[in-house]
Amino acid sequence: GAVVSQHPSRVICKSGTSVKIECRSLDFQATTMFWYRQFPKKSLMLMATSNEGSKATYEQGVEKDKFLINHASLTLSTLTVTSAHPEDSSFYICSARAPRGKTGGFTDTQYFGPGTRLTVL
Amino acid sequence: AQSVTQLDSQVPVFEEAPVELRCNYSSSVSVYLFWYVQYPNQGLQLLLKYLSGSTLVKGINGFEAEFNKSQTSFHLRKPSVHISDTAEYFCAVSAHSGGYQKVTFGTGTKLQVIP
Numbered sequence: 001g002a003v004v005s006q007h008p009s010r011v012i013c014k015s016g017t018s019v020k021i022e023c024r025s026l027d028f029q030a031t032t033m034f035w036y037r038q039f040p041k042k043s044l045m046l047m048a049t050s051n052e053g054s055k056a057t058y059e060q061g062v063e064k065d066k067f068l069i070n071h072a073s074l075t076l077s078t079l080t081v082t083s084a085h086p087e088d089s090s091f092y093i094c095s096a097r098a099p100r101g102k103t104g105g106f107t108d109t110q111y112f113g114p115g116t117r118l119t120v121l
Numbered sequence: 122a123q124s125v126t127q128l129d130s131q132v133p134v135f136e137e138a139p140v141e142l143r144c145n146y147s148s149s150v151s152v153y154l155f156w157y158v159q160y161p162n163q164g165l166q167l168l169l170k171y172l173s174g175s176t177l178v179k180g181i182n183g184f185e186a187e188f189n190k191s192q193t194s195f196h197l198r199k200p201s202v203h204i205s206d207t208a209e210y211f212c213a214v215s216a217h218s219g220g221y222q223k224v225t226f227g228t229g230t231k232l233q234v235i236p
Contacts, residue, residue: 006164034224043211043228044165093164109155110215110224112164 002098003027006113013084014121021079021116023094029074030096034110035067038091050077084120092116123148123214127227134202135235142197142230144186144212153215154195156186159229160208168210171195182206207234 003026013019023033031052036044048069049057056069066088068080081088095110126145134140146152153172157165169180176188186197195212212227 004164041229043226046224091162095165109167109170111167112157114164115162117162 002096002111004030004094004096004111004113006092006094006116008116009114010117010119012119012121015085016083019081019084019118021081021092021094021118023077023079023096023113025075025096028096028098030077031074032097033071033077034095035069035077035079036093036095038093038115044093047079052077081118084118086120089118089120092118123150123152123216123223123225125212125214125225125227127212127230129230130228131231131233133233133235136204137201139200140198140202140206140232142210142212142232144195144197144227146193146195146212146214148214148216150216154186154188155213155215155224156180156184156195156197157211157213157226158182158208159211165211168197202232202234204234204236206232208232 005024005026007022011019033050035047037047038044046059047062050069050071052071052074058064066082071077093112093115095112098109098111124147128143155170156168158168159165168184169178169186171178171188179185184199186195188195209229209231211229213224215224
């Protein structure tokens with residue numbers, strides 16, 4: 001259980017275009033999802049916390065208008081990189097907190113999607 | 122605020138030899154600790170986690186880690202590595218801050234198993 005998928009796995013786009021990345025929890029409902037960005041040979045940087053039915057919480061230094069997050073349902077969160085530029089090229093990874101099961105609520109363990117490699121030309 | 126330090130960016134080790142990947146953390150509140158593995162161009166896979174209870178935690182693929190509160194460490198160990206263990210390993214700390222969970226990752230340690 002607790003499988004998270006991302007689509008697309010790889011995308012190449014021209015500078016100035018917008019790109020949408022989907023993150024889905026396949027076998028559980030995720031009220032909270034997280035979006036990370038990973039630079040080459042670097043660790044994961046938390047960009048924002050996506051909350052179902054409400055606005056995302058962005059980390060300091062992350063442009064809200066640049067990285068639009070929509071968590072419209074309990075199984076889907078989307079990240080849209082608007083007017084993408086070459087410096088936005090990166091590996092984007094989403095995660096969701098695993099459900100606790102019959103007792104309800106969520107654990108502190110996060111399950112990660114396979115990532116999306118964005119290349120902006 | 123919490124932080125995670127992985128002192129070794131790369132660890133080369135011969136196949137079938139033991140390995141230890143070091144992780145130290147700092148936090149002003151109680152934390153949960155995790156180790157994740159990342160294979161090239163893939164997402165992160167949970168290796169093991171410490172939430173409470175026994176300080177020695179066993180995970181998948183023969184890995185284990187020991188939580189040492191006094192030394193604020195959570196080192197990852199495997200008694201005999203395989204070629205397939207070659208990957209990037211991330212230590213992570215989870216704490217509740219401002220009413221929500223925040224996970225902080227270390228900078229990663231690249232384990233290179235030499236045949």
